[in-house]
Amino acid sequence: MADIGAALRARRGFALATVNLDHLVKIGEDPAFAASYAAQDIVVADGRPIVWLARLAGETIELLPGSDMIVPLCSFAQEAGVPIAIIGSTELALQDARAHLCAALPGLEVAYAHAPPMGFDPEGDTAAEVLRAVEASGAGLCFLALGAPKQEALAARGRSLAPSVGFASIGAGLDFLGGHQRRAPAWVRAIALEWLWRALSSPARLVPRYAKCFAILPALIWRTWRAK
Template sequence: MTTGTVTAPAGFPVSKQDQTLKQADAHRQAGFFQLYGLPIAVMTYDQVLSYLSQAIETRKKTFCVTLNLDILRLACQRRDVYRIIQSSDFIFADGMPLVWLSKLMKRPLPQRVPGCDMVHDLCRVSAKQGHKIFFLGAAPGVADKAKAKLEKELPGIQIVGTHAPEKEDLAHFGTNQLIVDMINASGADVVFVALGAPKQEQWIFQNYHALQATLMVPCGASIDFIAGEQAKAPQWIGNIGLEWLYRLFANPTRLFKRYIIDDLPFLGMTLIRSVFNRAQQVPSFQG
C-alpha cells in the first residue's frame, strides 16, 4: 500500500490510514452540508468514488448511505430510521432535490451522486483492484443476472456470492446468522444490499459488527438496473431532477404513493423550512 494523502470533502486532507470521516465529527467539518441534523458530504461524484475506493483499499470499515428524498423523509418521520442513518459512516446526496435544498441553504452541493451509477463504478474499481463483491437482495435470479452481465463487461470482477433472502429469513435470528456467515465465508470486501429502504439500511445497521466486509452499501434498485430488469432513466433526466417522474411512469402502481402522496408534500415542507433556516434542525419525534 502506498503512502500519501487524498482529497476529502472541500479539499480537507486526510491520511490514507484514516480515510473515512466519522459521523460524530461530521457536523463540525467544513466539508459537510447539514440537513435535518444529518451531515451530507459536499463532494463531486468523482470525489465520492475516490473516497469509497480508498476506504476499501485501506480496509476502513464503512457503512455508506445513499441519501435521497424518500429516505430523508423516512428518517424524519421515524426515530429508528433516523438513528440508523445518523450512525452511518458516510452519507452522500443521491438526488437533485437535496442539491436544490443545499443551494437554498447557502451550502451548495456540487452535484447529485446517483447511487446506481456509484454501484456500477465501485464494481469497476473493485475489478481493477481485486476486491470481492457480494450482492444481497433483489428478486430471486436478478442478482445472478446482474452478476453475469458484469462478468462479461468487467474482466477480472469477482462477485463471490449472491443471495435473495425471504423476508422471514432476515427477521429470524438463526437464518439471518446463516446469511451473515455466508457473506463472511465468501471473503467479500464489498456488500451491496438491495432490500428496499429502510429495510436495507436496518439490515446493515443490525449486522454491521458481525460482517467482515469493509464497505456496506444499501443500493435499492441498482441491481435491477444492472440486470436490465428495470429501465434506468437517461442521465439528462436525472440531472434536471425528473428521474422520479420517469420511474413513476414506468411503475405507477408501486411508486404513486411514495412519490406523489408521501415525498412531494415532504419536499414542499422542507423547502419552506429551508427559507426560514429551519431545515438544518434535528426533527422532533413524537413519543
C-alpha cells in the first residue's frame, strides 16, 4: 500500500486488480480477460481461498477486498493532494458514494464521476473518451466499479490512455458505500462465509458462479501443492 502512496505523489499511473476464485475461472475461460490481468501492475487477494492457496504455497499474503480499500486509498490520494474519479454503477449510487467519501474525508476532491450505460464496451470508442476525460480532469486515482471483466479491461487500457492515473477495480464497492447494496455483516465475513451470504441474496445469478469456483478448487490445490 505504501507503493501506491508513492505512485500517487509522483502522478505515476498503475492498474490494481483484486483477484478471487471467480476471476481465476474467467481467466481460464477468456484469453482477453487473462491478457487484461497480465497488464495489471498490482494484484491483491479479494477472497480467503486465494490467501489459503498462498499459504499452501509457503507465501503469506493479506486479504484485501476491494471494498475495504476504497477509503484507505482515498486517504492516500488526499495526502498526496490528488483528486479522485469514480466510474461505474448508476448516477444515484455514484452521488451517494461521493457523499459518503467526502463525509469520511473532508476536503477530498472528486474530479470526475461517470455511470456508463448498459452495454458499455471497455474496448470501444466511448471508453477511450472516458479515459481521456479522466486524465484531463486531473484525477490521479480512479475507482472502477464495472464488474469483471469490464473493469480490468478498462484499467489495462487506461495505462496508455490515462498514464498519470492509478486505476483500482473494486466491483460493487461503490454500491456498498452508497448503501445501494448490502454487504455481509462483519461476523459473516470473519468466518469466511461472505460468499454464502451473497449466494443466498441472489441465488439465480451467483449459485452457478460459485459452483464453477468450487469446481476449480481441487485442481488449484493440487497444482499449488505440487508447485510448493
